[in-house]
Amino acid sequence: MNRYIFRRLMQAVPTLLGITVIAFALIHLAPGDPLARFEDPNVSKATIEQLRANLGLDQPVPVQYLIWLRRLLVLDLGRSFVTKEPVLSMIAERVPATLELSLAALALGLFIGVLAGVIAAVRRGTLLDAGIRFFAVVGNAVPHFWLGLVCIIIFAVNLHWLPSGGMRSIRAEEAGPLDHLWHLFLPAVITSTSWIAVFSRYVRTEVLEVVRQDYIRTAHAKGLAQRTVFFVHALRNALIPLITVLGGSLPALLSGAAISEYVFSWPGMGRMAVDAVFSRDYPVTMGLLLMSSFLIVLGNLLSDIAYGWVDPRIRLQ
């Protein structure tokens, strides 16, 4: 097993390297200039050229890439062109906020999605099933941006039930754990809609698939109660494919909430990524790209390992 993991991780190195080459090239090919942000007419051409040299942007792109790569070997992702902070610490600073929102959304998504999937399967063909399937399509299709704004207008602006954004009340006397949960609620619900949609469809399909299996018929034939057959035999097997989905969603935990972060002013990585791309902050963009690529590789590996763990029939070689 250890050898397998080691080999998989080693295989990931050329993949990640390839990704960085392509990403670096694409970022530099895209029109734009990190120094364009100094739109101030008081900033002279000579100053801009000096800053360009200071940031290493006067070097040919391949040289810039090699310099970036050399730093990466000592886990130095460079410094942001804009804030001058180390990229690694900028990312570390925002990961907790993003994880909190993403995990809350994932938990909601899992809970409601699995429940809805099971109900849809059990009540197959009924109006309820149709309703859940309809929601699954809509939940996936409706942009979070729009949904978020609509919810802000309804629940924050008109009803005053929930805050319209931010992570906590900025007036110190109001801040606290409850206040924090109150701020988390709306962005988490909005982000969870696509999870709910995905999970409910998966679970429904899998449950319907599993209940047709021989061992379920056997369980019924043994005279087991319907509930026992369903929860002990059917549901557990039906949930196995969810592991693949969860493994594949690891990168989405860090990037999937970007839109909600933007709409709800949630200070996470998604907003940082959007800002970095718009301001052509190459080191931050590369850092985030590298991290999400690594998470995709790691997520795939984890789901393969978890597969072997939960289903002894699968052997990893």
Place this chain on the structure above:
Amino acid sequence: MNRVTALFVLLVLLALVACAAPTAAPQATVAPQATAVPKATTPPQATTAPLATAAPPTAAQPGRGGTIVHGTYADAKVLNPHLTTDVPSSEIFTRVHEPLLDTDPTTGAPIPWLADKWDISADGLTYTFYLHKDVKWHDGKPFTANDVKYTVEAILDPKTDSPRKSLFDQVKGAKDRQDKTKNVTDTAGVQVVDDLTIKFVLTEPYCPFLVSTMPALRVLPKHLYDGTDVNTNEYNKKPIGTGAWKFKEWLKDDHITLVANKDWWKQSGGPMLDTYIYKTVKDATVIMAQLKSGEMDMGGILPQDIPEVEKSSSLQLYKIPGLSYEYMGFNVTRVTDKKVRQAITYALDRAAIAQKAMGGLSPVRDSHLPPTSWAFKAGDFPAYKFDVAKAKSLLDEAGWKVGADGARADVSGKPVTLHLWYNSGDTQREGTALIAQQQLKDVGLKVEIHSQEWNAYLDRLNNSRDYDMFLNAWILSPEFGPHTKNIFYTKGRFNRWVWSNEQVDKALDAALIVPGCKEADRAKYYQEFERIRAEELPNVALYDVVSLTVVNKKFQGVDPKPVGGLTWNFYQWSIKK
């Protein structure tokens, strides 16, 4: 099978724990406790100009204390005044860091700030500044001339990524100091005479020195920066200044909190309000919602939100015309004939464009020079009133004849298509582009509109210059000399028109170094420039930029000024009792 359940339960638990444990918020940067008393200053002034159209609130009994929440679309980038030029960062550092001189909120003339007074030598080359006594940094250390000298050295240090280096181009030794190869560590023209006196020696007389260079020189504390890398110094995130407001905390992309500096040197007891919170909210709808609900006290709004603000009993709208203007620029190497550029200007109904973009708030602008400026002379240059017949006849004169299909062809007989660019997502410029397209069609000119994401668009404007016409704005400050030179000079960084006029280059140079720097003497050069610009038309001024800011009516003391803007006297704002 048990493992499946276990895994599933584990995942759900993990997620639940994560949402129930909201302590994982990003770390806010918290200011270190001041070790002693500081003396105060005032907040920085906005360099743009306002004229409030709103009635100032009636004065009630001013009281100390209270919080103001100021909404912004973007978070600050870095809280060192010399590493960035973005507006959100300047909202903070102008409140924390102070310059030696500021500009008068009404006239734009230099006024004392950290320097009580100054002398200028007869040859106009040496400026001596006498600093205010007993000014303290927020950490209690005394402020001296050494801090000022250090700040200039830090900006000019070739290793420092400061966009402000060129402010000191006329200071003796500044160019050598910036040159990495020369390894100079001291700028000869910046001399500390004693703790409270500092001298700047220039290589040539430079009129904008007092109103452009000095107000931008916000002083950094030498004792916290000396010997460190200025780019990465920790106080770039938790600034220590001499200003009216002390830094308290910064939760990135969420908010920055400043608290009153009770020991400010300029106003006994410090600013009237206790706390200033700068809150990042990315969406205009949300800003408007929070202003209405009272969660936010001050924020910029869009023209379409004006009716809602006017309905509200708690909100006061300030329409502040700036010195800035929206324009349509030409690439004169593509649209080469000035008669064609003039025809296009006549064909544009700029009043309709301003009406569409700003709902009638912005007057049409005819000049680059701000009409409120000392250099402006009304009627001294052609204003190009909307005149379709004139536009058509000028195009005919230029040889751009109407073809069989009603569209014009250029002198070589090739059908004309003009490519007009703007930045995508800017609904006002989109409106302007559509109106211009229609109005130019009315005189037989075919226009294709293109848009591009902001940074890529700037790259086009600054580097490739691949366009016939484009839309953008200039944000000018009261001393527009250096700006104007950078924009219209042949070698200017912002010569987006690819325009070269020797007379203009000479006038823009001469206006900066007029002996005695009298406004009347400088004005004649700017008037000459304006006449040539209006004749040659590298760009067409469209309308004044008016900023729309809403402030909750519970605040008093709000007193917008043409140059100082809305917040020049922010330290005097208070909450009505």
